Amino acid sequence: MAVADRDLIKKINQFNILNTIRGKKSISRIELAQITGQSRASVTNITARLIENDLIYEKEIKNSNQRGRKRVLLALNADAAYVVGIKVSAFMISCAVTDMQADIRSSVDLPVRTSNKPVEFVADLIEEGVSYCISQAGLTPSMISGIGTGIPGLIDRKKGINHWTLFYQKDNVPLRELIQERFDIPVWVENDANTVTLAHQWFGHGRGIDNFLVVTIEDGVGMGIVVNGQLYTGEKGMAAEFGHVVVKPMGNPCRCGKKGCLEAYTSNFSIISQAADILEKDRTLLKYEQVIDAANKGNTKIKKLFTHAGEIMGLGISGLIQIFSPKRIIFSGRGVESGDLLFNPMKKQLKSLTNKEVFQNCEIVIQKFCDTDWARGAASLALQELYKSPIDRIVPKI
Ligand SMILES: [Zn+2]
Missing domain, CATH: 3.30.420.40 (ATPase, nucleotide binding domain)
Incomplete structure (x- = not known):
């Protein structure tokens, strides 16, 4: 950066703070300043803004060392955003609604054979599953911030295209577009193993x-x-x-x-x-x-x-x-x-x-296998986009 972009630096600092709170679950402002290397004043300003936007909240806990004194810790507001995770496999379509911490609020498994079915048919089933899950979680589609989809095969993540999968045996299927046109919500598609990896990175081993x-x-x-x-x-x-x-x-x-x-x-x-x-x-x-x-x-x-x-x-x-x-x-x-x-x-x-x-x-x-891991992983894909560090967007173009 030739000239410091103040707005960008602000965003990066905010991301680092939000991400540290997520990682630590609950943390004091002093610890936040120590971990992120930001000044106490900067931490105070940024956390005030995050509280104002309902992304985090303050909670008081009793300090065991100092009698009577309470410590104020900051924690992520799990209800700040909801996302949907979808996992498509040969015999099952799984959908889950999760909160900002990737905790599952509702989920459904549709035991259907997807192999060799038209991709539009698969997209229709996804629509059914997602709609059901959203209403089961007591939410409406307008409250969902993103949809992450995990599917085996060769996926062009940037274009949201399936080059090859075991299921519909067709090249270059625009799966993201097909889901996107059924919901007015941002959609991301990724290889399913990558979505599980994201879930581990964020919430697992x-x-x-x-x-x-x-x-x-x-x-x-x-x-x-x-x-x-x-x-x-x-x-x-x-x-x-x-x-x-x-x-x-x-x-x-x-x-x-x-x-x-x-x-x-x-x-x-x-x-x-x-x-x-x-x-x-x-x-x-x-x-x-x-x-x-x-x-x-x-x-x-x-x-x-x-x-x-x-x-x-x-x-x-x-x-x-x-x-x-x-x-x-x-x-x-x-x-x-x-x-x-x-x-x-x-x-x-x-x-x-x-x-x-x-x-x-x-x-x-x-790791012992758990059915919801996959859908949770796909939801993490959408969460990652919500939390995304602005740094990711300033990669120099050569
Ligand atoms: Zn092979």
Whole structure:
């Protein structure tokens, strides 16, 4: 900046304060000044404005050290804004309304098969789900500040276009536009693994960590990358396609059209498909939980499936650790229900394939799967836009 833009600096300071309050849940003005490096006067001015706009509020708590004296802390007003999160998957559309802290106010799961359906049909179902959720939360559409949508596949985040997804097998679907024309509310579309990563960064195991990875094991294998506190999405927003890294050239066929992709061995879909052959069952009727059950009951062939999947996962993750040296890798999604069957062989593989010095600094966190995580993650996408740092908008153009 050649000339300091006073307005911009004000916005940046305001963002830093709001973001610090969000991170700390409740905090005094003095601590705010210490953490943000702003003067007490500046903190007082900015917090007064935030209180006036109902974004934060003051709460008094008793100070245990000084008898009788009360401390005034600042906290985020959860009701300052509401957003909607949508998660589209092969057999389900989930919608949730959350508040400013991403706490869910209402949610609904529509158990519908979305694969190979016209995209307009999918958009109509989303409209139904979102409208239902908004009214269940006792709100009206005009009270919703944004809609975040998470969907697997290659998503151009900037344009809101789906280049490729497993569902409607069509190129360049303007999903954002289709949702946007049904609601007069800003809409953002993002790869679903990235939305879960955002949720972790804001409210989960990624809180306060600058470098971490999220790996989602579902029908496909997704990933989110946070580097230096920022979600890394690549040049066109399509980075982190970990599931489609080829680990065995000319190996198992993958749904993306290639052969030997990591997810062709490790995803729930691939494990169910292979287990169906072993168990001589219809793969469309076989559930992932049943496959886990068969392994736990001693079916050695099925057990080997998981062991092999774990080893392949270990191979892929080892490469990620070597490249990113993250503080933490968080595993999420329905696939984590396989537990030790998958993760023990993965960890064994990691130890033998990764340089000790890099590996010992990386924590592996296996998060228990929760249905609402995904929709909450999509809501975080909309929240991120609401909180967005003005710094993001002054990237120099070369
Ligand atoms: Zn693939």
